Amino acid sequence: MRDIGAFVAGQSVYIAGQADGVLAGLKFAVKDLFDVKGVPTGAGNHDWPFGRPLPIRHAWAVQALLDAGACFVGKTVTDEVSLGIFGENPFDGTPVNIKAPDRVPGGSSSGSAAAVAAGLCDTALGTDTGGSVRVPASFCGLYGIRPTHGRLDLSGMLPQAPSSDTAGWFARDAKTFARVSSVLLQEKIPTVLPKHLVIAHDCFGFADPEVTIALKPMVARLSQIIGSSREDVMAPQGLSVWARAQRTLQPAEAFDTFKDWLDERNPRLAFSVARALVVGSMLPESERGWARLMRQEVRSRMAWLLPSDTVLCMPTTPFPAPRKGQRISILDPLRDRITCLCAQGGLAGHPQVNLPGATVDGLPVGLSIIGPRGSDAMLVALAQAMAWNF
Amino acid sequence: MRDIGAFVAGQSVYIAGQADGVLAGLKFAVKDLFDVKGVPTGAGNHDWPFGRPLPIRHAWAVQALLDAGACFVGKTVTDEVSLGIFGENPFDGTPVNIKAPDRVPGGSSSGSAAAVAAGLCDTALGTDTGGSVRVPASFCGLYGIRPTHGRLDLSGMLPQAPSSDTAGWFARDAKTFARVSSVLLQEKIPTVLPKHLVIAHDCFGFADPEVTIALKPMVARLSQIIGSSREDVMAPQGLSVWARAQRTLQPAEAFDTFKDWLDERNPRLAFSVARALVVGSMLPESERGWARLMRQEVRSRMAWLLPSDTVLCMPTTPFPAPRKGQRISILDPLRDRITCLCAQGGLAGHPQVNLPGATVDGLPVGLSIIGPRGSDAMLVALAQAMAWNF
Numbered sequence: 001m002r003d004i005g006a007f008v009a010g011q012s013v014y015i016a017g018q019a020d021g022v023l024a025g026l027k028f029a030v031k032d033l034f035d036v037k038g039v040p041t042g043a044g045n046h047d048w049p050f051g052r053p054l055p056i057r058h059a060w061a062v063q064a065l066l067d068a069g070a071c072f073v074g075k076t077v078t079d080e081v082s083l084g085i086f087g088e089n090p091f092d093g094t095p096v097n098i099k100a101p102d103r104v105p106g107g108s109s110s111g112s113a114a115a116v117a118a119g120l121c122d123t124a125l126g127t128d129t130g131g132s133v134r135v136p137a138s139f140c141g142l143y144g145i146r147p148t149h150g151r152l153d154l155s156g157m158l159p160q161a162p163s164s165d166t167a168g169w170f171a172r173d174a175k176t177f178a179r180v181s182s183v184l185l186q187e188k189i190p191t192v193l194p195k196h197l198v199i200a201h202d203c204f205g206f207a208d209p210e211v212t213i214a215l216k217p218m219v220a221r222l223s224q225i226i227g228s229s230r231e232d233v234m235a236p237q238g239l240s241v242w243a244r245a246q247r248t249l250q251p252a253e254a255f256d257t258f259k260d261w262l263d264e265r266n267p268r269l270a271f272s273v274a275r276a277l278v279v280g281s282m283l284p285e286s287e288r289g290w291a292r293l294m295r296q297e298v299r300s301r302m303a304w305l306l307p308s309d310t311v312l313c314m315p316t317t318p319f320p321a322p323r324k325g326q327r328i329s330i331l332d333p334l335r336d337r338i339t340c341l342c343a344q345g346g347l348a349g350h351p352q353v354n355l356p357g358a359t360v361d362g363l364p365v366g367l368s369i370i371g372p373r374g375s376d377a378m379l380v381a382l383a384q385a386m387a388w389n390f
Numbered sequence: 391m392r393d394i395g396a397f398v399a400g401q402s403v404y405i406a407g408q409a410d411g412v413l414a415g416l417k418f419a420v421k422d423l424f425d426v427k428g429v430p431t432g433a434g435n436h437d438w439p440f441g442r443p444l445p446i447r448h449a450w451a452v453q454a455l456l457d458a459g460a461c462f463v464g465k466t467v468t469d470e471v472s473l474g475i476f477g478e479n480p481f482d483g484t485p486v487n488i489k490a491p492d493r494v495p496g497g498s499s500s501g502s503a504a505a506v507a508a509g510l511c512d513t514a515l516g517t518d519t520g521g522s523v524r525v526p527a528s529f530c531g532l533y534g535i536r537p538t539h540g541r542l543d544l545s546g547m548l549p550q551a552p553s554s555d556t557a558g559w560f561a562r563d564a565k566t567f568a569r570v571s572s573v574l575l576q577e578k579i580p581t582v583l584p585k586h587l588v589i590a591h592d593c594f595g596f597a598d599p600e601v602t603i604a605l606k607p608m609v610a611r612l613s614q615i616i617g618s619s620r621e622d623v624m625a626p627q628g629l630s631v632w633a634r635a636q637r638t639l640q641p642a643e644a645f646d647t648f649k650d651w652l653d654e655r656n657p658r659l660a661f662s663v664a665r666a667l668v669v670g671s672m673l674p675e676s677e678r679g680w681a682r683l684m685r686q687e688v689r690s691r692m693a694w695l696l697p698s699d700t701v702l703c704m705p706t707t708p709f710p711a712p713r714k715g716q717r718i719s720i721l722d723p724l725r726d727r728i729t730c731l732c733a734q735g736g737l738a739g740h741p742q743v744n745l746p747g748a749t750v751d752g753l754p755v756g757l758s759i760i761g762p763r764g765s766d767a768m769l770v771a772l773a774q775a776m777a778w779n780f
Contacts, residue, residue, distance in 0.1 A: 327653045
């Protein structure tokens with residue numbers, strides 16, 4: 001196994017899957033936020049495991065993959081307590097994005113994406129609260145899903161902001177993606193495809209022009225497969241307004257999740273992570289109240305845009321992976337632009353799949369398809385159809 | 391050498407002092423904020439030394455002690471980049487306060503105080519911006535001085551908030567304290583003592599009643615030695631108002647000092663330290679402007695209270711050392727109370743000496759004497775006189 005720093009160091013565990021399961025022959029890894037029986041959950045922070053008992057059972061998603069026959073091969077590096085979108089972790093290191101080695105892998109499911117991209121496993125679990133599966137999938141050129149919020153049993157997964165938290169997964173190819181998805185969604189992948197495509201022109205306009213150009217052939221293929229398409233605005237209130245709502249609700253909820261730990265242990269955290277939590281602790285209730293109202297508007301808009309048989313497409317990220325090791329003051333505005341495209345996921349909870357297949361200057365960048373709540377399997381079917389039509 | 395965690399681990403250096411100097415026979419240690427040629431300056435944070443060249447010369451105070459014949463025996467643990475008042479450091483550990491082993495040593499000059507208290511060296515350099523020599527001196531039962539601001543050459547000492555930063559030192563006995571002080575102040579310790587004593591009754595009233603009672607005999611002895619005393623208010627605007635000014639100016643300046651490092655390296659910091667810096671980054675100019683005005687008022691008041699030949703006495707800390715390992719939410723209000731008594735130092739820059747000699751339930755607590763700016767040597771003389779009169 002090539003060492004690209006995707007796996008948590010010193011943590012070498014192998015658990016065989018159920019013999020003859022539908023995922024027999026597949027190897028999987030899990031982000032170090034999921035419990036694996038007998039293995040400390042590290043959460044990307046060396047002060048996190050202190051004083052916590054070892055997990056006595058697997059997280060639901062881990063158990064589901066093992067029951068289906070996949071073999072567990074290790075835990076992967078994550079941004080600290082899932083707070084980060086670039087995948088640079090000072091405790092466990094920054095996993096190498098083999099598609100773009102001088103670039104970040106994207107986070108917070110950085111190691112899971114890096115491991116799958118490098119072929120160290122076939123699939124890997126991640127989590128997505130504000131973009132943590134979608135962004136590394138886009139940056140590493142992978143299939144990746146953020147399922148409908150509330151769809152999966154999240155027991156044994158470390159929460160961050162429960163009203164936005166989801167568990168997702170990655171794969172290199174559409175077939176593996178479909179096999180794994182069928183198991184974790186507990187649903188057969190359908191053959192029927194959506195009938196209407198909405199092209200979110202505000203999102204394409206917000207991305208770097210090179211990204212929009214690079215994604216054009218994929219959008220054209222999507223239109224062709226679906227047979228009908230129209231352009232529309234996704235966020236009439238503004239992508240930055242949606243982002244502001246997400247960046248109010250998520251850090252405030254994350255602070256609520258971690259405040260007892262912070263108070264009791266005064267843990268070491270990267271400055272940017274501590275800062276996010278401090279800001280989360282300071283958001284006034286008036287702002288949180290406004291953000292909850294805006295979330296209602298986002299839900300209303302997404303539901304209106306996405307009746308059954310409809311999907312929306314947009315760039316997953318506004319640009320490909322930024323360079324590694326950049327200053328906070330360079331990364332902050334990049335993070336904010338990413339949030340403008342990702343906020344709808346955390347706010348509205350619709351399922352979203354990243355499709356690989358485009359590059360800008362050789363760097364991967366993904367196209368997202370978003371469906372009605374509960375249409376996860378339909379999105380996976382569409383991802384397969386896109387691959388067959390390549 | 392007993393290992394009480396006072397010295398930075400893995401750092402064992404010995405440098406002989408000039409033969410036949412006035413401090414011949416004395417061993418000294420220095421807080422890990424002072425440069426020692428060829429030894430990395432750790433600053434209590436494992437990400438601090440990264441990418442920095444080794445010091446090519448000793449800090450001024452280190453060189454002065456070596457030139458005077460004292461021998462350097464090691465660098466001592468500090469709160470991260472001197473931000474902390476309790477001395478609990480997650481990187482280098484918490485030095486043991488041998489006078490109160492279940493209590494914190496006080497910080498940020500925690501290791502220097504702990505090493506001197508335990509007899510591992512005769513004197514040790516610390517720094518005091520908001521109380522970092524005075525508080526550990528009080529908690530560990532030591533002589534300790536915060537010199538007049540601007541008095542010592544601070545070259546080779548890591549700054550925090552330059553308008554309040556000072557370099558100070560500790561000793562177990564008055565004689566050693568006077569010998570070292572004479573060298574670092576570059577002044578003979580006088581025999582003439584101050585003629586007037588101001589007893590700051592607002593400060594005594596603000597301390598725990600047990601502390602005020604415990605300090606009473608020392609105040610009585612001080613009055614007797616000086617021959618004349620009166621009671622007065624130190625802070626007519628309020629100790630908490632003075633503290634507020636200090637807690638505005640100091641974190642804002644500290645953020646200015648460290649912001650490039652934070653931005654470039656995104657270092658790991660204890661949550662409480664990161665929080666102080668984030669708060670420092672958020673203080674509006676209007677608050678800083680107010681705090682600068684209040685500083686002027688504090689300076690005016692201290693100058694009026696302390697004409698030449700006068701000293702003021704007050705409790706150094708409002709209570710003895712708190713227990714180790716307490717939650718942030720318990721320590722925060724304790725820190726704020728400490729700041730109420732310490733703020734005058736950072737705001738007005740008068741010299742202040744902590745006198746040991748009192749205990750509450752066996753825990754040390756110190757009496758402070760404060761003189762006019764530049765009266766450092768007179769305070770040391772008074773400390774000696776107090777010891778002779780024991």
